[in-house]
Amino acid sequence: QLQLVESGGGLVQPGGSLRLSCVASGLTLDHYHVGWFRQAPGKGREGVSCISKLGKTTKYADSVKGRFTLSRDNAKNTVYLQINSLKPEDSAVYYCAGDRNPSPDFCAKIPLTRRYELWGQGTQVTVSS
Numbered sequence: 001q002l003q004l005v006e007s008g009g010g011l012v013q014p015g016g017s018l019r020l021s022c023v024a025s026g027l028t029l030d031h032y033h034v035g036w037f038r039q040a041p042g043k044g045r046e047g048v049s050c051i052s053k054l055g056k057t058t059k060y061a062d063s064v065k066g067r068f069t070l071s072r073d074n075a076k077n078t079v080y081l082q083i084n085s086l087k088p089e090d091s092a093v094y095y096c097a098g099d100r101n102p103s104p105d106f107c108a109k110i111p112l113t114r115r116y117e118l119w120g121q122g123t124q125v126t127v128s129s
Helices: none
Strands: 003-007 010-012 018-025 033-039 046-051 058-060 068-073 078-083 092-099 123-127
Touching (some): 003 092, 018 033, 018 123, 033 068, 078 092
Antiparallel strands (some): 003 018, 033 046, 046 058
16 A cells, blocks of 8 residues: 655654654655645645655745755655754644656645645644743
8 A cells, every 4th residue: 555654743843853754665765856835724835845756855834934944865764854043933744745747847836735746744843932
């Protein structure tokens, strides 16, 4: 069964950090570009970042640039999202998604949700004092 599973979310104070993980099973993750999205209550799903299959390209939304860092360890079938300087407005469910699109430019811009073929179930991030 093809699966992406997120973990690492939790309750953190403003200014704190978290590292989210997206672990793949049943597939070879280096065949997939991986994106991270977030969805706050009552809002649409927002794309925040994308990393290409071999990690050569990363892209971040303006709202998170400089605070979020993507990396991937294909040997562990895992993509990481390091989140620093957390703000209350970062509170949301965070999802990872994968797609096998053959284009090396897939992550040149933040891809829309409909471009991804595989999704995880999400992990909650709450930023509050």
